[in-house]
Amino acid sequence: MTYPLRPETTPGYVAARLDDTTLLIDLLAVPNIMNDADTVQHNGRKVLRRNGRDLEPVPLAGSMQSFANGRRTQIMVVADKTGEFALSCDDIRVLPAAKLNVQPLPRCMGGPESLFVGMAMIDETIAFLCNAEELGTITRHLWEQEHGKLTSNPD
């Protein structure tokens, strides 16, 4: 798996906290950061309206294997090859790449289920670098297992 680990390849990263896990995503893969106030009710679901589409924020848990129950107020919109998806987050920060020392994740921590490719310290916390494609795959797969198709279709 290849991913830009060198600061010169991206202007920055978005650090998004989901429970105890902080994700680090290339800023170029995050077209917008929104919050709960930007959502509207549509067909009984809370959605963001973006470019004529409804985007349903997914409360992915920090384990990356289930959904969080608590209320989250910040929303990160992520773009991948399939389109856009939205994650509701506990906290979102945007950091210039030059401020972060992103290291590869130890090779023994890689595997068929692995999502993360690197890590960096942010204050006293470790953030895990992932790419938008794999995050999107996991998010859609988990959501669709439990709730059916993720709302991101044209009206």
Next chain:
Amino acid sequence: MASSQAILIEYASGQCAAIAFAHMEEVLDAPALIHVPLAPSHCDTLVEWHGDWIPMFDLGIWCGSQEQNAKRFCVVVSYRQNRDTPRLYGSLRSVSFPRIVEIDDSAAAPLPDPRWNGFARACFRDGDQVVPVPDLPALFETPDRQAAPVAGGDISIESLEENLA
């Protein structure tokens, strides 16, 4: 007959692996840990060590042990992939405080499990236990997708002294 000292790491109750003295950096008692979501279960934790975060490899889980014993000790190890490459660090989880044994070449033994093929440098008998000597670069530098058990014969063991150097 040549003899060597090895450090025994009890990765599950009654099951040990050995490393050369020179590869041990420190034994940590209940260190700060961080869970890495979606990493393989035998290696899903980072350990804080001198301001760095290094992987913690649980040989017990890797070998298929189901026991739930608390493994409070963490043995920090160093290794090089080649003589000219920088020293790298990892850690091995241990049920008990590591102990030192003196062994000689007459103790050489076949590997206890085919899983160790390609991941052990040597193996010896200590009392009624068979103790593999992990190949640390192979263990820490192989992603899980390549770590499937390999069926087949045992590694060739020329000299325990050489493999514990």
